Amino acid sequence: MQKSKALLIGFCLLPVLLLRAQDCHLALRGHIFESETGEPLAFASVSIPEAEKGAVADENGYFFIAGLCDNRKYTVEISHVECDHFSQALQIRENTEMDFRLAHNTVLKEVVVREKALAPQTAQAESTVGREEMEATRGINLGETLKRLPGVTTLNTGSTIAKPVIQGLHSNRIAIVSNGVALEGQQWGSEHAPEIDPFTADKIVVVKGAAGVRYGAGAMAGAVVLTPAPLRKEEGRDGWLALGGFSNGLGGVFSGSTDWHLPGKSLAIRLQGTVKRSGNLRAPDYYLGNTGASELNFSAMAGWESGRWTHEAGASTFNQRIGILRASHVGNLTDLQLAIDSPVPLNNTDAFDYGIERPYQHILHHTFKYKAEYQLTEKWKLTGQYAFQFNNRREYDIVRYTGTASDKPQLSFRLWTNTLDMALEHRPWAHWQGGLGVQGVQQTNFVGTGGLIPDYKTTGLSVWAMERWRRFPNPWEFEFGARYDYRRTAATTDGSLQNIDTLVHFGNFSATAGAIYHLSKNLSVTLNTGLAWRPPHVNELFARGVHHGAGTYEQGRPDLIPEKAWNTNLTLQWQKDRTEVTLTVYRNQIRDFIYLDPQRNFVLTVRGAFPAYYYQQTDAVLGGFDGSVTLPLSGGLYLESRVSLLRGYRHAADSVTEGETRRDWLPLMPVDRFQYGLKWTNGSGSKSSGDTYLRLMATTAMRQSRIPEEGLLKEAPAAFTTLSLDAGYSLYLNKMPLELGLSIQNLANIRYREYLNFFRYFADEPGINIGLRAKLLFGG
């Protein structure tokens, strides 16, 4: 009865308000819970005095209020006979869904737990890293944080270098976007980890599938999007200090951040820094010699407003030194075979040490960004962003002469990137929301001698447009986008950019189309299909040299053409109370997929003969399933499970029957992975501090049996199951929330090797690692 009344008000008001052509067409859908038990509160009365609107929640605690105006301040007041009166200030910019937790006649009035836009940002499959998991892993590295999401894994070079892999693809096929700037480093290298300090991010989302329209040609297979916390809106000061320690490698991490909104001004600033140090890691049976790491990162942000202008500036610096497992350094193929056949690492220093010796990497990455927004009208907004990045990667190899050693690196890359973005965006207009924009990129890369790739200069221009349709409460939502990118690369093989000897240019369209159908308020189906592309990278075109870690001679092919991907994914999402189920099936068909093809000849070098691998292209198909399930059991206990399955194959040229092709598995595809476990939480979550929780998870990785026949130096490692434990507890220290946490990885201290770790040839993965962390939030 009340439910239908509430809906009736909503339905009747919506068209009336729309006819008045004002910005008062937004809706708020709420779900009211009793905070201790988590039970829905039936028949609570809700009112918004400023809008003179009200509703009564239905028997499941849901209510719906439509006709709210954009960007206006409201107060939501909820009353219920069994609970304290509740009020919450609110300002909405789009149709919004919120949870309200009411305390049962207690003094505490902590409230909003989960807030999300009813219309998600994208009709594409994506996963967000949970807050608890982010806190538990971000002292380690970005890869470790992302690894817990379904469909995401890492490509490792030892335990210190981890690159994210989204649905089987990585490096130049995915984009990493931090604070609105796409990271530009030497992504092509499998041993080049992203230059990101996870402590700068407040939210990490992985977009799966063709994300080229939104993030450029690099995001052919997806994107990792890191967003910092918004700057302070109110005057005052706050911040946090985080301290972490790890038993394996005796590592420590310290990070702090402070926000300040100047009194009487619109200026808000943030300063943040992270320092990290760790020594040799230990596998269950031995230390992994020279696997220490150190990091020192800083970032600063500022935001201010004046009239219709909104400005934001940011700068960050990332400085990292990573030791490379000594045992992984081999001179030639005979050495490599000896290392592979040995059950324990050869040339290993089996002792604990903080020192970082050769071989090691030293990476420096600076970013500067300035963004300005100009509100043209109530609906239209113009945005401009300029970003500058400088990436300096130096790799120090073991040099033959130790006595007369110099401190120079054996490999050095310096990359300068300038990007300029202009976008014209609009708020909902006849239910369409979106924008269009242009982007210009300019890049210069200097490579020291012996760098496998030549020096180059790249310029690029892109235009894009994207629109999304949503008419609440119509069950359908649509999204369309298109983009054109042009890239021109001038490369030189003689080391001087004055003497350009090769010029390549590529241009192509990307497109995306998506639809969401809300079967009910709990169940939705999303279908997204997109076209994306990627120009061949300089290393694929011009590489020439021995890749020592892999024991192969690699050669590029200057006549490669761009890869084109057609990616489709279908997602089913069920969310009711605390039950959450997300299932995604996907298929990614890639034309002219670029890969390293093993040749039948050997290349003779001064260190002996190496098997030759030439860059080739052919058609490939990747298909898979990602699933994630959270089921509440009784008494604050939850069952959690995640599954990632993937099959990838290519059409390989058949060497037996000329001209024919046959299907062959793609190398280095993630293994099928299952995560399952139990989580206990006391459920009294509040805005400022996390829940008290305990989670025991098991991860089972299968053996990769689907691998191409050629080019296999060592059998894929056996299946394994590792256990991990996370726990968190919050308390107040002089009214300042203090979050304490414990995380244990490889709890059973088992010996195992990962298929997607290049160092599986040489050593086991690290053993048990007990981590303790504390985070103090101050100010308010």
Next chain:
Amino acid sequence: MTYITSAMRFLLPTAVLAFLLFTGCKDNNTDTEQENITSIEVDLAGFNINQKFYWKDLDGPGGNPPVIDTIVLPASTLNITGRLKVYDESKNPVDDITEEIEAENTAHLFVYSASGADLNIGPYDTDDNGDPFNLVTVWRAGQPSTGTLNIRLYHEPTDKMNSTNPGGEVDFDVTFPVRIE
């Protein structure tokens, strides 16, 4: 507790500023240093013979294949002194790496293995610890025959007495065709 927050107010920004200032003026010397062994010279001297043979790959791995001389020796010759020289000819002037290897003789070991040809190579020198080094060797050519000679340089070998697998890393691993006539 307020003193913690007020201390933070000053300490953190100061630390950040200090860091940015100091790292801003780091040295700009990012030149790389790469040592490439491009050429191996086998210098043979004895009765009826005084000749140099070369293994050269001047453009490094890939590109043009290495140019390799055939070592030709008169049959039934004893006491040929073999001396190796190692160069980086990609540098200008040419870098003679032999001197460095000799200076660090305890960290290096040359290993020779002939197959097919009737060739015997024995030690002449030792390193500073009296262990095998084999930069200079004594050669003996036997009956007319053809085959190959493999020469390897090990860096930081762990067992210098084990000539088949001395450990460490291979700095070069080259094979010459051999003809004894």
